[in-house]
Amino acid sequence: MEVGLTHFLVLSAILFSLGIFGIATRKNAIMVLMSLELIMNSANINFVVFSRFGNFQIEGQVFALFVMILAAAEVAIALAIVLNIYQNFRHVNVDEIKDLKG
Amino acid sequence: MLQKPPNQNKKIKKNKIMETLSIVFYLFAFIVVVSAMGVVFSRKLMYSAFSLLFTFFGVAGIYAILNADFLAVLQIMIYVGGILVLIVFGVMLTSRVTDVDIITGGTGRTIYISSGIFATLMLILLIFMYTTVNWGTIPITEYKDTTLDLIGLTLLTKYVLTFLIAAILLLIAFIGAAFIARKGN
Numbered sequence: 001m002e003v004g005l006t007h008f009l010v011l012s013a014i015l016f017s018l019g020i021f022g023i024a025t026r027k028n029a030i031m032v033l034m035s036l037e038l039i040m041n042s043a044n045i046n047f048v049v050f051s052r053f054g055n056f057q058i059e060g061q062v063f064a065l066f067v068m069i070l071a072a073a074e075v076a077i078a079l080a081i082v083l084n085i086y087q088n089f090r091h092v093n094v095d096e097i098k099d100l101k102g
Numbered sequence: 103m104l105q106k107p108p109n110q111n112k113k114i115k116k117n118k119i120m121e122t123l124s125i126v127f128y129l130f131a132f133i134v135v136v137s138a139m140g141v142v143f144s145r146k147l148m149y150s151a152f153s154l155l156f157t158f159f160g161v162a163g164i165y166a167i168l169n170a171d172f173l174a175v176l177q178i179m180i181y182v183g184g185i186l187v188l189i190v191f192g193v194m195l196t197s198r199v200t201d202v203d204i205i206t207g208g209t210g211r212t213i214y215i216s217s218g219i220f221a222t223l224m225l226i227l228l229i230f231m232y233t234t235v236n237w238g239t240i241p242i243t244e245y246k247d248t249t250l251d252l253i254g255l256t257l258l259t260k261y262v263l264t265f266l267i268a269a270i271l272l273l274i275a276f277i278g279a280a281f282i283a284r285k286g287n
Contacts, residue, residue: 002120002124003120003123003124003127003128003167005237005239006232006233007127007131008164008168009232010229010232010233011131011134011135011164013225013228013229013232014135014138014225015134015135015138016224016225016228017221017222017224017225017228018135018138018139018141018142018221019138019142020217020220020221020224021142021217021218021220021221022141022142024213024217024220024221025142025213025214025217025218028147029196030147030189030192030193030196031147031150033189033192034141034150034151034154034189035141035142037154037181037185037189038138038141038142038154038157041157041158041161041181044161044173045161045164045165048164048165048168048170048173049168051168051170052168052169052170053237053239053240054237054239055239055240057252058249058252058253058256059256061170061172061173061249061253062253062256062257062261064170064173065173065176065253065257066264066268068173068176068177068180068181069268069271069272070268070271071180071181071185072180072184072185072272072275073271073272073275073276074275075185075188075189076188076275076276076279077275077278077279077282079188079189079191079192079279079283080278080279080280080282080283081282082192082196083192083195083196083283084282084283086195086196087285092196
């Protein structure tokens with residue numbers, strides 16, 4: 001069977017569902033960040049696939065480039081926040097950090 | 103005539119390329135799916151981080167199959183060289199005792215099962231959508247030599263403003279990250 005558009009889309013769907021599952025089940029903030037990276041990668045695969053098989057020339061790849069830039073910025077900020085949380089709470093469990101709760 | 107006509111020869115060659123391509127695709131897809139499952143299901147945080155390495159490499163291979171050579175290189179440079187190193191540092195800095203393996207600590211069983219059902223439903227819905235919708239695309243088989251010059255041209259003409267804004271955003275984000283992560287904040 002020839003590899004076509006659908007194969008890549010199904011692959012990215014599997015990656016996306018795994019990322020959603022990881023975000024929903026894990027308590028550790030860094031684990032949530034890793035699952036977020038999985039989701040971003042699946043979105044990126046979709047961009048590149050439609051750039052090759054769709055009628056968009058190169059713009060899908062350019063957009064995937066911007067997604068990568070945003071992912072780098074997001075991870076830098078998020079890890080800084082996680083380090084700060086660790087200094088204050090001595091753990092990074094996202095469900096136990098509720099000091100802002102009224 | 104012993105020799106085949108050149109047209110048929112070309113077609114056989116093309117078929118062979120497509121066959122190799124699908125083998126390579128299934129190999130990389132297998133790597134991506136298995137290592138992503140390793141990221142999500144492994145109990146130790148460090149194992150997840152190392153699994154993520156293989157996921158990123160697999161996705162880079164998928165980009166290479168899709169004629170996005172520049173993006174494949176960038177994926178390895180940015181994700182493996184930058185983001186993964188940051189994540190590994192984050193794992194090491196937020197563990198109390200380095201000798202003890204950090205258990206990622208799952209939530210309760212109900213949340214585990216319900217989010218599993220939710221993720222599976224989402225997967226089924228997405229696959230149903232992807233396989234039934236007619237995307238109206240034309241199959242492309244020929245490969246360009248490189249997409250680098252085209253990407254550079256597009257970035258510096260049509261999307262030059264977006265490019266500059268992304269550069270400034272990255273600068274601001276890194277300054278902000280350094281500021282937030284300072285000790286005694």
